[in-house]
Amino acid sequence: MKKVTINSVATYAGVSKKTVSRVLNNEPNVSPATREKVLKVFKELDYTPNPIARGLARNRSFIIGCLYDNPSKSYITRVQSGALEACHKHHYNLLIHPCELRGEELIANIEHLLTTSRLDGMVLTPPFSDSQELINFLKKKKVHFARVASAIDDAESISVRSNDEQGAYEITEHLIELGHSNIAFIKGHPDHSATEQRFCGYQRALAEHNITFNPKLVAEGNFSYHSGADSAKEILDLNPRPSAVFASNDYMAAAVLKLATQRQLKVPEDISIAGFDNAPIARHIWPGLTTIAQPVEEMTRQAVEQLILQISDEQTPVYQATLEAKLITRESTANYK
Amino acid sequence: MKKVTINSVATYAGVSKKTVSRVLNNEPNVSPATREKVLKVFKELDYTPNPIARGLARNRSFIIGCLYDNPSKSYITRVQSGALEACHKHHYNLLIHPCELRGEELIANIEHLLTTSRLDGMVLTPPFSDSQELINFLKKKKVHFARVASAIDDAESISVRSNDEQGAYEITEHLIELGHSNIAFIKGHPDHSATEQRFCGYQRALAEHNITFNPKLVAEGNFSYHSGADSAKEILDLNPRPSAVFASNDYMAAAVLKLATQRQLKVPEDISIAGFDNAPIARHIWPGLTTIAQPVEEMTRQAVEQLILQISDEQTPVYQATLEAKLITRESTANYK
DNA sequence: CCACTTTCTGACACCGGTGTCATAATGTCG
DNA sequence: CGACATTATGACACCGGTGTCAGAAAGTGG
Secondary structure, eight states: OOOOOHHHHHHHHTSOHHHHHHHHTTOSOOOHHHHHHHHHHHHHHTOOOOHHHHHHHHTOOOEEEEEEOOSOHHHHHHHHHHHHHHHHHTTOEEEEEEOOSSSTHHHHHHHHHHHHSOOSEEEEOTTGGGOHHHHHHHHHTTOEEEEESOOOOOTTSEEEEEOHHHHHHHHHHHHHHTTOOOEEEEOOOTTSHHHHHHHHHHHHHHHHTTOOOOGGGEEOOOSSHHHHHHHHHHHHTSSSOOSEEEESSHHHHHHHHHHHHHTTOOTTTTOEEEOSBOOTHHHHSSSOOBEEEOOHHHHHHHHHHHHHHHHHOTTSOOOEEEEOOEEEOOTTOOOOO | OOOOOHHHHHHHHTSOHHHHHHHHTTOSOOOHHHHHHHHHHHHHHTOOOOHHHHHHHHTOOOEEEEEEOOSOHHHHHHHHHHHHHHHHHTTOEEEEEEOOSSSTHHHHHHHHHHHHSOOSEEEEOTTGGGOHHHHHHHHHTTOEEEEESOOOOOTTSEEEEEOHHHHHHHHHHHHHHTTOOOEEEEOOOTTSHHHHHHHHHHHHHHHHTTOOOOGGGEEOOOSSHHHHHHHHHHHHTSSSOOSEEEESSHHHHHHHHHHHHHTTOOTTTTOEEEOSBOOTHHHHSSSOOBEEEOOHHHHHHHHHHHHHHHHHOTTSOOOEEEEOOEEEOOTTOOOOO
């Protein structure tokens, strides 16, 4: 069985390559009879056009790359899900590329990626969306890209974020309104801009409610469950023990919940726990976690959609949006008593 | 800034296209002086070869596609992680393509995928690894593929699986040895072959320990947390209430744990709960879930590695392996009293 | 120094499509 | 029916690389 190319189809159908190409792309100016004939030959020879050849001629791969380096698996899953939705809608495909932000090889790594598979564009998720170095590199290479949840202000590139500071403010305020004033905080990964923003929201809420900020109540995490477990230990060992904990994401909050339960503490009776992101785990455990629903899928979906728009038409204005985060209260937070 | 192609480099360096190509691919028979000269021009012009053109000439894309349709996000994450490890090792990239097994459009969908981005090979994960229709289609299209966790016996294609039946047997036996005899079971998604195998292991363990199989103790799940929650309700409402529950995966087990806790049941004192997969959630909750560690990453890693071998050399013998699953006991199971 | 390898190098076709443009076929209208 | 617009088709260059093969340059041995 020989390979079926556009040439064989053309010969077999008794028309030129170009006419076959026209039928392939549904171009006008092909007589119905000819079109019919060619389509029949497609079927007969079971012809599939070669996407690579197509890509070469049109200078397109119809592939978007997704860059990430994130310990939170559910975050990645949600990012992918949003990206895929936009990709498939526009007949693009998604290539995933986890890699490490740190290390001088980052640029070399990305360069290799571009050398290996020509991507029409890239979605940068945290912490890459905050890497000025990477952004400069991509601009220089004239690679289209979109930033998700980036704190960098750059009017030239697509950006979709959510209001982390406000979300953190609201959830902290929620705890304060429940009567808590001794509220511990677990920070996220220092490379992520969200870490600083959520921390600011926490501090602002305290300040606006006249609660003195106490640095001893702050633990350093990195968004991973494991780091949450370490921070949980620190916090639960404090004397006096805080009556509430706000962790920068749900994984770390889950770790606090686990340790508290192990230590026979009742949640929320003895201690309230709040997370961030509304990851699946927040509702898979008991008590369910009070958290901030961050529209990760939607952010990514919009970012990719705009990216594809930009790829198809360079004139598209640069899209920048900030989506709302929403407080979701579950059983893990209750009145202070 | 004009596009830098192999032609511009050739002209600039005063050599032929072919010589540039030789330097690019580290081919022998280029004098050191010439090689040096060309390399310098690469730097000067900041030249990056076009992967699409390369792919066309060599008939390779260096992209592997990963097919899945699985409600368990952590399973997918682990699959991706294993696949990526193998891909990056061999300088391949990974394209992800979730799609639905059901529906006649599956083949059309895959055909479209192949039309859009030429893949060098595909990894099939459950339930696709069990779709005879898809396997036949890929064979016909002469697309390389590897099956992960497939129950189909096909000596012609790569397959890496784990011993689900044995794993289910062992965990059921573990419960029996703890003194339980009234053990409920939650099935997985009917499209997945693992569902049947795990069910068989459960039944075999009962039989070999002279416990009569009771169909009333079996609930229908589909591997999702949500389905686990439904099944949990059924099971916990049974009279008498089973003293142990074995769910076909950890998500569903977590759902049982949550409902039990909500109903003030103590786990494992009042009821033992076991899962399957050793998903992250199994150790993120309290009590930690007794489960079967399935080497998902390793299975996928091996499958992809073999796939790449086969792509590079058609003569490679077809690899088929079955990896061991291992019992992990945590706090969610204890003696019957 | 010549015959004979071995090492370089480039011309050219080719991978499988698409874009441009000229020309052929067909349609329209006074 | 002729002048002209419109539609249909194909020849050919081109996208940016790689494979083949022939010929030039350099190395080797007697």
